[in-house]
Amino acid sequence: MGQVDRGTRAQRPVVAVVGGGIAGLAAAWELVTGPGPTPTVHVIEAGNQVGGKLRSTEFAGRTVDLAADAFLARRPEATQLSEELGLTPRLIPVGATGATVWSRGKLRSMPQGLNLGIPTRWLPLARSGILSASGSLRAGLDLLLPHANQSTQVDDRAVGQIVRRRLGDQVAERLADPLIGGIHAGGVDHLSAAATFPLLVTADRQRGSLMRRLGRPPTPAQQLASPPPSAPPSPLFWSLEGGTAALAEELATALVERGVHIHTGVAVESISRQGGDQERWVLALSGHLHVADVRTLPDGGSALPVDGAVLAVPGRQASGLLGPHSMRASGLLGSLDYASVTVLTLAFPAEAIRSNLTGTGFLVPRTSEILGHRALITGCTYLSRKWPHLARPGDELIRLSVGRYGDTRPDGMSDDELVAAATAELASVLSVTSQPTESRVTRWHSAFPQYPVGHLTRVAQIHESISSLPGLAVAGAAYHGVGIPACIGSGRAAAHDVRRTMAATSSP
Ligand SMILES: Cc1cc2nc3c(=O)[nH]c(=O)nc-3n(C[C@H](O)[C@H](O)[C@H](O)COP(=O)(O)OP(=O)(O)OC[C@H]3O[C@@H](n4cnc5c(N)ncnc54)[C@H](O)[C@@H]3O)c2cc1C
Known part of the structure; x- marks a missing residue:
C-alpha cells in the first residue's frame, strides 16, 4: 500500500466506524450529534445490511426479530436513544408476565x-x-x-x-x-x-x-x-413497533439524514499507520468505496485514510485488526471465548398446542433431560403472547433457542434435523400435536462473548493498551455487557474517546 496523499486531506476530520451493529451505529450517532466539531463519518459493515444481531424478517406474514427481541428498560441507554430518534411513541412493552422453567419433569413458574x-x-x-x-x-x-x-x-x-x-x-x-x-x-x-x-x-x-x-x-x-411512586410503572423490557431490529434501521436512516456514509458489503481487512509526521490510520478494505480520498489497490480493494476509527466488531475481529499496533490488546481480545446459538422461529396451528401457554415462555436448565436425553432446547418464547401485536387468530408463533457454551451439538446437525429434534422436545413439553406450518432456522455463530472470571481486569487492560493509539477506540458486546443498552453505551463512549484523543494529537 502506498503513502497517504496529504494533499487530499479534508478540513473536517474523517472517522471510520468499523462494524454496523448497534454499537457501531451508536458510535456514529454520537460522533455526529455529540459536542464539538462534527467529523465526516463512514460506517463500514462487512455484511449486506447494518444492525448486526438486530435483525428481523417477514415470517408468517409478520415482522419477527431473529435475534435480540427486547431491551432492558431499567438501563437508560436504549430508551434514551429511542427518545433522541423520536421513537418513544413506538415503544412496546412485553404483553405477558412471568416465565416458567422446565424442572423435575414439568414446567414450573419461577418463584x-x-x-x-x-x-x-x-x-x-x-x-x-x-x-x-x-x-x-x-x-x-x-x-x-x-x-x-x-x-x-x-x-x-x-x-x-x-x-x-x-x-x-x-x-x-x-x-x-x-x-x-x-x-x-x-x-x-x-x-x-x-x-x-x-x-x-x-x-x-x-x-x-x-x-x-x-x-x-x-x-x-x-x-x-428511581421514578417517584406516582409515575406509571415502567415495564421491564421494551421492543418497538416493527420489531427491536427497527431500532437499528431507524438509527441508520437518521445517520444517513445527518450525512453519515454507510457502506455495506465491505470488510475492513487491516489497519495501518501511515503518513510521516502527520500520521493517519489507513483502512485496507475488501471492496471499493465511492467516496473522495479512497485509493484503489491492485487486488481490487481500496484504502481509506482516516483520522480516527471506532472498532465496533466482535473480539476476534478486533484482535486481528489491532495485532500490528498492540500485541497486548490483540492477545487479550483473541483469547475471548464465544458461544454459538441457533434460533428456530416456528408457526403452529393454535389448536395443535394442548398446554396452556402461561407467561412469556420457558427456560431449560443445562442439566435437564427431555425425551430421555440431555435437552437440546435451551429456551422457548411464546412470541405471539410476549408480543401481542404478533398474535393472529388461528396460529401461535414460537421461538426456540438451541446451543450454548459447552453444547455444540447443533453445529453438527442440518437445519431439518434441528427443527425435527427441537420440535420433538417442544411437543413433549407443551403437548404439541402437529408439525410447524412454517419454520426458519437462524444460526448465530460465535455470537455471545463469554466473560470469564477476571473479565473486567482484562477489559481495563485492553482499554489501557489502546489509549496509546491516537484516535482509535473499541466498542461492542465484548467489553461491558452484551445487552443492547450496554452496547449502545459502549459505542457512544468509544466515540467520545476517539474525539478526545484526535483532539489531543491535532492540538499544537
Ligand atoms: C440470538 C440472540 C438473541 C439476543 N437477544 C437479546 C435481547 O433480547 N436483548 C438484548 O439486549 N440483547 C440480546 N442479544 C445480544 C445483543 O443483540 C448483542 O450483544 C448486540 O446486538 C451486539 O452488538 P454489537 O454491535 O456489539 O455487535 P454485532 O451486532 O455483532 O455487530 C458487529 C458488526 O461488525 C461487522 N463486522 C465484523 N467484522 C468486520 C470487519 N472486519 N469489517 C467490517 N464489519 C465487520 C459484523 O458483520 C457485524 O454486523 C441477543 C443476541 C443473540 C445472538
Whole structure:
C-alpha cells in the first residue's frame, strides 16, 4: 500500500466506524450529534445490511426479530436513544408476565422474589417445586447458618462458585444458570460475577444471608434514582413497533439524514499507520468505496485514510485488526471465548398446542433431560403472547433457542434435523400435536462473548493498551455487557474517546 496523499486531506476530520451493529451505529450517532466539531463519518459493515444481531424478517406474514427481541428498560441507554430518534411513541412493552422453567419433569413458574435468577425469599422458592425437598432445605441453610463478613475476598469469582456455596447446586443449576448464564448463552461456573452480576459479589462479601442481602429494598441513593411512586410503572423490557431490529434501521436512516456514509458489503481487512509526521490510520478494505480520498489497490480493494476509527466488531475481529499496533490488546481480545446459538422461529396451528401457554415462555436448565436425553432446547418464547401485536387468530408463533457454551451439538446437525429434534422436545413439553406450518432456522455463530472470571481486569487492560493509539477506540458486546443498552453505551463512549484523543494529537 502506498503513502497517504496529504494533499487530499479534508478540513473536517474523517472517522471510520468499523462494524454496523448497534454499537457501531451508536458510535456514529454520537460522533455526529455529540459536542464539538462534527467529523465526516463512514460506517463500514462487512455484511449486506447494518444492525448486526438486530435483525428481523417477514415470517408468517409478520415482522419477527431473529435475534435480540427486547431491551432492558431499567438501563437508560436504549430508551434514551429511542427518545433522541423520536421513537418513544413506538415503544412496546412485553404483553405477558412471568416465565416458567422446565424442572423435575414439568414446567414450573419461577418463584416470586428472584433477583436476576437468585432467590431472595425461601418460601416461594420451596413452593415452586423447582428444587427437590433436599435442594430446598439446602437453599434454606443460607438463612440459618452464620456467614462471616468476607470483605477480604478476591474481587471476582464465578457466579456458580458463589451460588453453589451459598445456596446449593440446585439453585445454581436450575435458576442461576438458565437466567444469568442464559443472557450470555454461557454457564455460571465460568461467568465472572463481577462482570455479570456485581451486586452478587457485594452481597457475598457481607455478613448473614445472601438471599436477604439480595432482597433488601433499594438504598436511599438507589431510591432517588428511581421514578417517584406516582409515575406509571415502567415495564421491564421494551421492543418497538416493527420489531427491536427497527431500532437499528431507524438509527441508520437518521445517520444517513445527518450525512453519515454507510457502506455495506465491505470488510475492513487491516489497519495501518501511515503518513510521516502527520500520521493517519489507513483502512485496507475488501471492496471499493465511492467516496473522495479512497485509493484503489491492485487486488481490487481500496484504502481509506482516516483520522480516527471506532472498532465496533466482535473480539476476534478486533484482535486481528489491532495485532500490528498492540500485541497486548490483540492477545487479550483473541483469547475471548464465544458461544454459538441457533434460533428456530416456528408457526403452529393454535389448536395443535394442548398446554396452556402461561407467561412469556420457558427456560431449560443445562442439566435437564427431555425425551430421555440431555435437552437440546435451551429456551422457548411464546412470541405471539410476549408480543401481542404478533398474535393472529388461528396460529401461535414460537421461538426456540438451541446451543450454548459447552453444547455444540447443533453445529453438527442440518437445519431439518434441528427443527425435527427441537420440535420433538417442544411437543413433549407443551403437548404439541402437529408439525410447524412454517419454520426458519437462524444460526448465530460465535455470537455471545463469554466473560470469564477476571473479565473486567482484562477489559481495563485492553482499554489501557489502546489509549496509546491516537484516535482509535473499541466498542461492542465484548467489553461491558452484551445487552443492547450496554452496547449502545459502549459505542457512544468509544466515540467520545476517539474525539478526545484526535483532539489531543491535532492540538499544537
Ligand atoms: C440470538 C440472540 C438473541 C439476543 N437477544 C437479546 C435481547 O433480547 N436483548 C438484548 O439486549 N440483547 C440480546 N442479544 C445480544 C445483543 O443483540 C448483542 O450483544 C448486540 O446486538 C451486539 O452488538 P454489537 O454491535 O456489539 O455487535 P454485532 O451486532 O455483532 O455487530 C458487529 C458488526 O461488525 C461487522 N463486522 C465484523 N467484522 C468486520 C470487519 N472486519 N469489517 C467490517 N464489519 C465487520 C459484523 O458483520 C457485524 O454486523 C441477543 C443476541 C443473540 C445472538
